[in-house]
Amino acid sequence: MSKLKKLQDAGVIDASATFDAADQAVINSLTDNEITALISIYDKLPPEFMAKHAKQSTAKTKPAARTIGIVF
Amino acid sequence: MAVQNASHSRRLRDKIRIARGPLDAAAESLWSHPRLREIYPEFLFRNHSVIRSSVPLMKAAAEECEKRLGHEPIAEGLLAYLRHHIPEETGHDGWVLDDLEILGFARAEVLKRTPPPSAAALAGAQYYWIRHVHPVALLGFIAVLEGTPPDVPFFESTADRIGLPREAFSNLLLHGKLDPRHRDDLDRTLDALPLAEEHHSVMGISAFQTINLLSRVASEAVQ
Numbered sequence: 001m002s003k004l005k006k007l008q009d010a011g012v013i014d015a016s017a018t019f020d021a022a023d024q025a026v027i028n029s030l031t032d033n034e035i036t037a038l039i040s041i042y043d044k045l046p047p048e049f050m051a052k053h054a055k056q057s058t059a060k061t062k063p064a065a066r067t068i069g070i071v072f
Numbered sequence: 073m074a075v076q077n078a079s080h081s082r083r084l085r086d087k088i089r090i091a092r093g094p095l096d097a098a099a100e101s102l103w104s105h106p107r108l109r110e111i112y113p114e115f116l117f118r119n120h121s122v123i124r125s126s127v128p129l130m131k132a133a134a135e136e137c138e139k140r141l142g143h144e145p146i147a148e149g150l151l152a153y154l155r156h157h158i159p160e161e162t163g164h165d166g167w168v169l170d171d172l173e174i175l176g177f178a179r180a181e182v183l184k185r186t187p188p189p190s191a192a193a194l195a196g197a198q199y200y201w202i203r204h205v206h207p208v209a210l211l212g213f214i215a216v217l218e219g220t221p222p223d224v225p226f227f228e229s230t231a232d233r234i235g236l237p238r239e240a241f242s243n244l245l246l247h248g249k250l251d252p253r254h255r256d257d258l259d260r261t262l263d264a265l266p267l268a269e270e271h272h273s274v275m276g277i278s279a280f281q282t283i284n285l286l287s288r289v290a291s292e293a294v295q
Binding site: 019023025026027028029030031033034037038041067068069070071072 | 091118217274280281
């Protein structure tokens, strides 16, 4: 089973979400421990945890508004 | 290009990019909130609750690196990064207290207040990863916090829009100037470190957990 499918089955990624090949490759490169971690914290997260269409979403959103402002 | 062939920094940044949805949503909700003027001091308090742990976390990671010198190839480069970065971050928690003071909140009163458990969980998780797993985990935390530096014109105009003095935004404005360089320093460090797959994995888990808990810290400010 692909990593993407595991995350979809666990509800971390909406089943209808689509990712381009590059993002699918990133998701499928996650280690089993990273997948387990994502599924483990999912109950505290909204359904959009894995940003749908991440690249498009990033491009459309103003950089300023993407700054949470809690800094290091 | 196969993901495993991408640079170390690119691999971490890609993981953060695909997972940062809730953080972006929390940011939109916070900075466009109709009562931002009222919420802003609470946001600053929460910011302080997190930023006060920056230097102590790096010191904890440096201690763990020192124990690994001579045993792990990654320890020397990671320790050098931390030793360089600790003085750069020292005193920044005071900037947040300065901002709160301008808004009428005395330092002593702020420091007496109990921090939110979500902030304790955010920093506390890093102590666990550093002490019990591997200090490289902290780089996932730093990559998230320094990954999207505050936009200076945006926060200047936000201060003007909600009728607060720009001086009460000094922490954000100063980090907006510093963090692009800090982000690039981290990327250069990541790319130079002899990272193995297990290091990538623990940094990724740390980054995912940071996104989760940081979103919660910020979201609670608007509730």
